[in-house]
Amino acid sequence: MTMDAERSLKDVILFAGLPAEVRRSYEQRCRWCVYSCGQQIIDSETGSSEVFFVISGAVRVVNYSFSGRQVTFANLRHGDLFGELAAIDDGPRCATVVATAETLLAIMPPDTLCDAIKKHPAVAFVMLKRLAGIVRVSNNRIMELSSLGAHNRVYAEILRMARSAAGDDGMLRIKPSPLHADIASRVSTTRETVARALSDLSRQGIVSRDHNSLVVTDPRRLADMVENFRSE
Numbered sequence: 435m436t437m438d439a440e441r442s443l444k445d446v447i448l449f450a451g452l453p454a455e456v457r458r459s460y461e462q463r464c465r466w467c468v469y470s471c472g473q474q475i476i477d478s479e480t481g482s483s484e485v486f487f488v489i490s491g492a493v494r495v496v497n498y499s500f501s502g503r504q505v506t507f508a509n510l511r512h513g514d515l516f517g518e519l520a521a522i523d524d525g526p527r528c529a530t531v532v533a534t535a536e537t538l539l540a541i542m543p544p545d546t547l548c549d550a551i552k553k554h555p556a557v558a559f560v561m562l563k564r565l566a567g568i569v570r571v572s573n574n575r576i577m578e579l580s581s582l583g584a585h586n587r588v589y590a591e592i593l594r595m596a597r598s599a600a601g602d603d604g605m606l607r608i609k610p611s612p613l614h615a616d617i618a619s620r621v622s623t624t625r626e627t628v629a630r631a632l633s634d635l636s637r638q639g640i641v642s643r644d645h646n647s648l649v650v651t652d653p654r655r656l657a658d659m660v661e662n663f664r665s666e
Contacts, residue, residue: 441466443540445513446487447564451556460550464540469493469533476517478530483544485521488514491537495529496619506619509534518561521547579622582660587621588631590660592641596650606650611643 442461443449449457469475469491476482478497488510495507495516507529510516520527521544550557578587596606614625614632621628632648635641640652640659650656 441489441538441540443487443489446489446515446540447513448487448515448550448557448560450513451560452554456554460542460546461540463546464542467539467541469537469539471533471535471537473533475531475533475537475539476527476529478527480527482527483517483520483524485515485517485542485544485547486531487540487542488512488516489538489540491533491535491539493531493537494534495531497529499622503622504619505622506616515564518547518564520544522551584621584623584627585631585634586660587623588617588628589635589656591617591621592632592635592648592650593653593656593660596648596653606653607644607647608649609647611646611648 443457443464444454449460452460464487466489475486475493490512492509492511493516494509497505497507499505508516516531517527519525521542524544551561552558578590582590592608595608595612614628617628618625632641635656636643638652638655640650640656642649642651
């Protein structure tokens with residue numbers, strides 16, 4: 435249970451490289467809070483600037499269009515973090531974060547995060563790599579939104595999710611199988627469009643259902659489809 439999870443930063447990517455005694459000094463400067471599934475953690479455009487570390491559980495980072503459509507930016511789990519942009523530049527939040535399971539968070543003041551970045555090059559380097567990754571993902575998504583149709587954005591997202599979930603057996607298996615609404619919110623389309631796109635992939639033998647998993651059975655063909663549409 436989340437309530438019983440160890441209150442430690444040892445598995446958080448930002449602090450994994452620090453000596454135990456240094457890491458513990460930062461743990462003592464955190465607040466530790468449990469959020470229930472569905473509970474909002476931070477709201478976009480608010481002025482808070484703390485950074486949050488996921489100790490156990492899971493959260494979803496989202497925003498909303500003017501029409502009210504939800505757009506999912508990321509799903510974060512054990513060892514990840516969020517809220518670092520506001521902690522670094524003291525600007526407003528740029529997304530809303532909601533717990534998708536019972537979740538234990540370590541909440542760190544922004545000056546403590548900045549202290550860790552300034553004093554420990556290993557922390558600074560991990561943060562730089564993380565921010566570079568955010569930029570790369572954002573660039574890819576902007577390109578997909580501007581150059582790919584809705585079906586092809588679904589194909590690209592399925593391929594991305596499958597690659598990130600690849601198991602030790604080499605299978606590209608997304609488990610549990612993603613909800614149509616979740617995929618739709620990630621690629622700015624509708625659930626109906628996602629259902630049609632997945633049905634097309636299934637008829638072509640590119641994806642299949644296996645109990646509670648979605649398996650990409652022909653990843654090379656799916657990758658070729660995505661790249662061909664990008665180059666058109």
